[in-house]
């Protein structure tokens with residue numbers, strides 16, 4: 001879906017599909033270098049990371065296993081609850097393997113901090129994080145992130161996998177919503 005289809009709902013486009021895909025290609029080149037010769041599993045955090053996983057994985061120049069987890073930390077609104085629950089666990093055993101968690105955004109850091117320690121307890125060779133976006137001002141838990149697309153201000157964004165009440169995930173670009181959408 002293009003921005004024109006939701007014209008009036010968006011205040012601003014922050015990143016276009018082209019900018020995002022180009023940035024992910026740069027990060028993929030770093031991942032290729034850093035994990036050369038190693039067994040790598042990338043773990044997408046459903047549902048927001050679907051687009052990042054698809055574009056990152058295809059930009060990699062190596063074999064990689066793609067697995068998925070679903071956790072809940074947000075309700076349907078825009079505030080983090082801090083409560084994390086596993087809704088869908090990994091299908092693969094990650095013990096002895098290198099794991100890269102792929103997410104679309106780090107806000108408070110509560111979800112990824114919890115997920116990192118959960119996956120670390122399963123005996124992997126390593127656990128690292130790649131996120132397309134990060135909001136440094138919103139961080140409540142220290143999270144060690146190896147790859148970041150961009151740091152952004154503390155604003156709620158949608159598109160490219162990011163939803164507001166399950167809408168806007170299929171927007172190609174990332175942008176901010178107009179106040180009238182929330183009311």
Ligand code: 5GP
Pocket residue numbers: 048073074080103104105106107108109110111112155156157158162163164
């Ligand atoms: P955290 O635990 O770091 O606060 O955020 C966890 C999840 O909250 C993210 O993976 C994402 O699903 C959601 N989230 C955080 N900030 C935003 C935002 O600006 N926009 C949208 N659509 N979701 C967000």
Ligand code: MG
Pocket residue numbers: 045046047048049103104105
């Ligand atoms: Mg997410």
Ligand code: MG
Pocket residue numbers: 048074162163164
């Ligand atoms: Mg959401």
